[in-house]
Amino acid sequence: MHNLEVGRSATISDVARRAGVSTATVSRVISGSTTVRATTRAGVLAAVEALGYRPSGVARSLKLRTTHTLGLVVTDIANPYFPQIVRAVEDAALERGHTVLLCDSADDPSREETYLDLLIDRRVDGIVIASSGLQARHGDWLATRTVPVVLVNCTARGAALPAILSDNRAGGRLAAEHVLDLGHRRIGHISAPPRNAAAGDRVAGIQDAVDSGRYPGVELTVVEGDGQAEGAEAATLALLERAPGVTAILCYNDLTAVGALRTLRGLGRRVPEDVSVVGYDDIPLAAWMEPPITSVAQQTSAMGRWAVERLLERMAGEDEPGSDRRQLGERSENVVLLPVELCVRGSTGPPPWA
Amino acid sequence: MHNLEVGRSATISDVARRAGVSTATVSRVISGSTTVRATTRAGVLAAVEALGYRPSGVARSLKLRTTHTLGLVVTDIANPYFPQIVRAVEDAALERGHTVLLCDSADDPSREETYLDLLIDRRVDGIVIASSGLQARHGDWLATRTVPVVLVNCTARGAALPAILSDNRAGGRLAAEHVLDLGHRRIGHISAPPRNAAAGDRVAGIQDAVDSGRYPGVELTVVEGDGQAEGAEAATLALLERAPGVTAILCYNDLTAVGALRTLRGLGRRVPEDVSVVGYDDIPLAAWMEPPITSVAQQTSAMGRWAVERLLERMAGEDEPGSDRRQLGERSENVVLLPVELCVRGSTGPPPWA
């Protein structure tokens, strides 16, 4: 009797031997090919069952030149914004039989680079990058690779990579108009480091609202935070020092808003009676705070799903003949802009004098 | 001139051809073997550079029978407790040159099963399972596989899989003693569904404190929540109905505490003046709430790190001869219990009459 070595998992040859057929036949049974006699099939299946055989994805990948694996690079999994994207990407990937190699760059560009190399080495079928601050050189480098890449809520300067973005500029404008409509005129903004592309767009949107001419006499003060609750506390203090009269603070994200809320409370300023606060991202946390935070919601899961679909579609496309279109300038359909929505909650209200 | 096909990445043969050597030599250079003449090495390196060659991890995995990939199964990535584990596991894995296949079972047992199969197929080197409710059948099944598995904060009834657990019973006791010491006597507990093993242990710990004899006249009421903020609202209402006089609520986790806080506030009950609330997990969120939530902290990152180390150590061990010890009953060193710590914050205080 032919025993398996201990610790080794069964191979297709083991199954073939046991079933008394060739490996080709086993392969046919596994892949569900119809050109197999029923009795043969049954025999193979019995052997598969008996041996607990599961085909090696590694061998299959080598042969088929596809790993059914997607790489997902995120800036910081600990930031509640990202798990939503991860979930969406994974859902979409799993539906199509793909798994996800998660790469949490932990806000470290060099780690991000390491991961990108690793993903290439692992021959993933595609890469989704949801990084708040993709380095320009990464973009250039990525554009030279053969693996399809799509960007989620970030852009690579220069390199024309397909991307799905949320309309950050509109989001900034929406937030600003909301407090301006409420009557606020001295407003502050706590932004994020400039390597974060979204930050700039949101500031631009806020500026759009200020410059629209619809709100005379607006004073806008911008300070830089770090997108974290802790960092936002110092930023809030700095803002209040530079512009003691602000009655509304627009925050780069919800975590920043949390920090602002805490700081304001510590200073004895009531929200929203004394100061209104607006967040961004509408993570679950926003609704849980006291007061619940008014926030700009992005279509996070749509973004993740779109990214995966785009990737798989692109992979399929590359099989087609004469598919050298990668060399052509990518067209504008490659960038999708998703609308945002303002969720008004308890952290905003009219200014004290209104 | 020998051109590469478009869209295909360079292989070791491409490099060999270009450098005018055999693939064996290229392989030696890549692996840093010293037995290569300097000039030859230089030539190979030049070819590697020119072609942008990166060795295929897939082919290497097939040959070397190791993928340098770990599977990580989590119950719900959207639950803020898990990203911390993910981060820790990934950190430890990356340090040792491994990548992580993330599997978010999204609280769906059948999806978890699908993922486990997928991980086996992908021939991951090991699997870390951080699932709140591992099914018994999964455990049995896992025990039959050759791939090393370690459990984080969960156990598989029957199957003797190595596990790292946080001392949930001690945590429950700690939380209970805290409010009992403050003078509370009518206390409530919002637990989690029984498939969650930790939930039972925490209840037991609370019961330990109650039964210790140190606190006479304690009344404990337990209701079941779902570990989510939303579900906790109904559970809090149910608790208050069954035991209107409770002055302290111990929660299964911080998310549950958030829900309790909101509900109490809605009812006009002040925290901690009227009712004290204790959370569990000490996720960042706990400190951000108003009032900040007193919570039991687990050593999350230590758990993730330990899991990976255990896995890799086990993988190394399997190469050794006569390593049939898997058949022997696993010994108790296979289960590690990590201590917990109580973080006292503003959500707990003496009962109203004290």
Added chain:
DNA sequence: CTGAAAGCGCTAACAA
């Protein structure tokens, strides 16, 4: 110091 050759586990012509 270097090359030839075998083989990891699988699939896909091509024959039979």
Added chain:
DNA sequence: TTGTTAGCGCTTTCAG
């Protein structure tokens, strides 16, 4: 309907 064979891209004896 089934088997034979040739690789996928790499590493690793074993010769030279």
